[in-house]
Amino acid sequence: MERVKPLPNYLIQRYHGWKATTWQENRSWYHRLAEDGQRPRAMVISCCDSRVHVTSIFGADQGEFFIHRNIANLVPPYAPDGQQHGTSAAVEYAVTTLKVAHLIVVGHSSCGGVKGCHDMCSGQAPALEEKSSFVGRWMDLLRPGYDRISHLPEAERLRALEKEAVLISLENLMTFPFVAAAVEAEEMTVHGLWNDIGEGTLEQYEPATGRFAPI
Ligand SMILES: [Zn+2]
Numbered sequence: 001m002e003r004v005k006p007l008p009n010y011l012i013q014r015y016h017g018w019k020a021t022t023w024q025e026n027r028s029w030y031h032r033l034a035e036d037g038q039r040p041r042a043m044v045i046s047c048c049d050s051r052v053h054v055t056s057i058f059g060a061d062q063g064e065f066f067i068h069r070n071i072a073n074l075v076p077p078y079a080p081d082g083q084q085h086g087t088s089a090a091v092e093y094a095v096t097t098l099k100v101a102h103l104i105v106v107g108h109s110s111c112g113g114v115k116g117c118h119d120m121c122s123g124q125a126p127a128l129e130e131k132s133s134f135v136g137r138w139m140d141l142l143r144p145g146y147d148r149i150s151h152l153p154e155a156e157r158l159r160a161l162e163k164e165a166v167l168i169s170l171e172n173l174m175t176f177p178f179v180a181a182a183v184e185a186e187e188m189t190v191h192g193l194w195n196d197i198g199e200g201t202l203e204q205y206e207p208a209t210g211r212f213a214p215i
Contacts (some may be wrong), residue, residue, distance in 0.1 A: 033063050040066040042102035043094035045087070045169065047073045051197045052108045066094045072113030073105055074141045075169040078176045088176070096178050100188060103173065107166040107194040113139060114162045121146040142168060163212055166192040166205065 007015075023030060043066040046052050055065065068090040075087055094100045107114075117139035119125035128136035145164030149157055170192050173179050182188035192205035194212050203212035 043100045044104045046106040072165050075172045077172045104191045105166050105169045107162045109196045117142040
């Protein structure tokens with residue numbers, strides 16, 4: 001651990017700026033958050049991509065969203081096999097302990113993870129097919145989505161696969177018994193969104209049409 005270095009200056013300066021303004025102006029609220037514990041209204045599952053900024057899009061404050069991010073906003077199927085499952089652990093805690101009212105999966109345009117899955121499934125990315133590729137094995141979750149969009153013209157495939165990443169996650173979420181039970185009891189709603197980063201548009205999945213429509 002001797003290789004751990006002090007934080008770079010630009011981050012230290014930004015932190016002190018935040019502490020002197022935002023925190024200082026709202027200190028009693030922060031104290032209350034600390035004392036009362038968190039009661040987030042929604043869980044958001046989004047991509048690690050630095051351009052996906054759900055707290056900015058929804059104007060969220062600290063304490064409002066329980067957020068889990070991973071490559072390509074994917075939720076694996078329910079698999080109680082005694083192994084380590086970071087995403088499943090976050091979903092379990094949000095649903096069974098925090099009892100969030102909404103569970104929102106957010107996909108996005110120009111997703112590098114989704115493009116990797118596309119290239120791997122179309123035989124253009126042999127490195128991702130290696131057993132040792134964590135990204136490749138994670139993107140295996142999206143292979144069923146590739147099978148559903150591979151007939152489309154090439155220009156439409158990536159965007160369609162980005163939306164499949166949202167749908168596969170929603171399908172897999174429903175394989176968790178506690179998610180299915182909360183939805184069935186109408187204690188929690190699930191939502192699928194896709195964000196176009198360049199245009200700033202947000203589309204939501206509409207089950208009636210089976211399509212994503214702008215909101
Ligand atoms: Zn992404």
